Amino acid sequence: MKEFAVFWGCTIQTRFPFIEKSTRIVLESFKLPYRDIDGFTCCPEKSLVNNIDHGAFVVTAARNVALVDELDYDLVSPCTGCVSNLATVKGELRANPREKAEVNKLLKEVGREFKGTSKLQHLVPFFHDTVGVHAIKQKIKKDFTGMRIGIHYGCHMIRPSHALRNDDPLEPRKFDTLITALGAQSLQFMTKMMCCGQGLDRIDEHDRALHFARIKLKELKSLGCDALVLCCPSCFLQFDNNQFLMEKEGEKFGIPVIYFTELLGLAMGYKPEDLGMDLHRVDCTPFIKKWESLSERPPREDAIEDGLNAPGEL
Amino acid sequence: MLEATLNFKLLEQCSKCGACFSICPSCMHIPGYDPRAVIRDILDGNHDKWLSSRHIWQCLECHHCLEICYQHYGFENAMTALRTIAAKKGIHPTQVKRGWEMFVKTSRLGEPALPARKKLGLPEPKASGADEFKKLYAMLKAAREKKENPEGKGSE
Numbered sequence: 001m002k003e004f005a006v007f008w009g010c011t012i013q014t015r016f017p018f019i020e021k022s023t024r025i026v027l028e029s030f031k032l033p034y035r036d037i038d039g040f041t042c043c044p045e046k047s048l049v050n051n052i053d054h055g056a057f058v059v060t061a062a063r064n065v066a067l068v069d070e071l072d073y074d075l076v077s078p079c080t081g082c083v084s085n086l087a088t089v090k091g092e093l094r095a096n097p098r099e100k101a102e103v104n105k106l107l108k109e110v111g112r113e114f115k116g117t118s119k120l121q122h123l124v125p126f127f128h129d130t131v132g133v134h135a136i137k138q139k140i141k142k143d144f145t146g147m148r149i150g151i152h153y154g155c156h157m158i159r160p161s162h163a164l165r166n167d168d169p170l171e172p173r174k175f176d177t178l179i180t181a182l183g184a185q186s187l188q189f190m191t192k193m194m195c196c197g198q199g200l201d202r203i204d205e206h207d208r209a210l211h212f213a214r215i216k217l218k219e220l221k222s223l224g225c226d227a228l229v230l231c232c233p234s235c236f237l238q239f240d241n242n243q244f245l246m247e248k249e250g251e252k253f254g255i256p257v258i259y260f261t262e263l264l265g266l267a268m269g270y271k272p273e274d275l276g277m278d279l280h281r282v283d284c285t286p287f288i289k290k291w292e293s294l295s296e297r298p299p300r301e302d303a304i305e306d307g308l309n310a311p312g313e314l
Numbered sequence: 315m316l317e318a319t320l321n322f323k324l325l326e327q328c329s330k331c332g333a334c335f336s337i338c339p340s341c342m343h344i345p346g347y348d349p350r351a352v353i354r355d356i357l358d359g360n361h362d363k364w365l366s367s368r369h370i371w372q373c374l375e376c377h378h379c380l381e382i383c384y385q386h387y388g389f390e391n392a393m394t395a396l397r398t399i400a401a402k403k404g405i406h407p408t409q410v411k412r413g414w415e416m417f418v419k420t421s422r423l424g425e426p427a428l429p430a431r432k433k434l435g436l437p438e439p440k441a442s443g444a445d446e447f448k449k450l451y452a453m454l455k456a457a458r459e460k461k462e463n464p465e466g467k468g469s470e
Contacts (some may be wrong), residue, residue, distance in 0.1 A: 014424030159377035
């Protein structure tokens with residue numbers, strides 16, 4: 001497997017260092033060749049930077065990609081936004097040689113060159129494609145049989161598809177495959193592909209952001225969902241933080257929000273505290289408790305064996 | 315230099331289609347949000363009236379419109395163009411401005427939370443590329459100015 005640099009991004013390192021923790025734990029225990037490298041900046045965030053200055057958006061992203069190109073590494077990120085932005089610029093420059101030349105003229109002044117040779121992947125498709133479901137299954141100590149999970153893909157894990165090319169942009173499967181490989185049931189629900197709406201919080205429309213979160217949380221609650229699993233720090237902010245704010249106002253949904261690497265870590269035998277899950281705003285203990293109570297039941301094989309061998313009249 | 319532009323030929327098709335309207339989350343959940351009206355105004359040369367509208371910022375950039383679009387174009391391009399023009403005129407939500415200023419100043423949108431990292435046993439964060447970024451951004455601005463006021467020297 002080719003060495004790869006992890007692009008942590010601003011949001012995880014600023015607000016959710018526990019996501020970095022669980023990601024490192026999982027990468028370590030799979031013995032994956034991940035590297036931390038110097039020199040990254042913000043990816044940059046599209047809605048802030050691209051709306052104000054497209055040139056700054058392109059040059060900054062191209063520089064970040066150039067850093068991994070130089071080292072002949074690939075790039076993997078646990079943030080959907082970062083991967084999507086970097087890949088969007090990579091696609092734009094590869095399709096547009098003249099713009100690429102312009103960018104490289106600038107980059108040359110700081111001793112860099114954008115080639116666009118490195119592969120840019122989000123953590124979920126990376127685990128699906130490169131690590132593989134088989135290898136993951138071998139690491140499971142205790143699976144999630146009986147647990148009902150709602151998956152939130154996060155728009156930028158899969159879109160824009162011309163830049164990312166990793167799954168169907170409207171009916172993706174890979175995240176579902178990983179979650180069901182861990183034994184859980186992946187719920188199919190109306191609002192599954194709906195955008196989380198966190199962007200509204202960034203344009204001073206907090207109430208509307210809450211409204212967007214509420215739509216999905218309401219549906220999940222009505223379906224008896226045990227946890228919402230996602231892999232994007234913005235979506236995490238929206239569903240964990242904003243759900244907590246609604247709880248404080250008396251509107252309780254009680255849907256724990258779990259990062260993909262946390263769920264994987266739990267299945268591999270790590271404790272919730274090792275993974276930093278005690279740092280979530282919405283309490284994860286109902287999920288853990290239900291999971292533990294399920295595993296206290298005898299395994300299915302034993303139950304049927306007991307049934308067959310039980311005394312009875314024929 | 316490195317400016318985004320709109321493709322009016324494709325937008326012409328957009329004005330007759332509207333497939334994206336049925337999949338866009340903002341269209342579904344924000345009353346009055348209708349990019350078809352925006353596109354019509356752009357084509358009629360009346361884009362100005364949208365610059366101060368909240369609607370252009372309510373596009374979540376989820377790219378659903380792009381994926382369902384028969385031209386793989388999507389009205390998000392129109393919304394991005396309007397936001398860029400509005401921002402140039404200084405009309406934008408305060409948080410966008412704050413985020414942009416932080417980005418230009420530090421090359422990031424926030425600094426790593428050091429005490430929390432220590433508590434979690436995470437390694438020291440790697441050096442950021444802030445200095446190099448600042449140099450690059452200054453050069454980009456200089457190159458643009460040169461292009462806008464070409465003093466004799468021909469540009470490409």
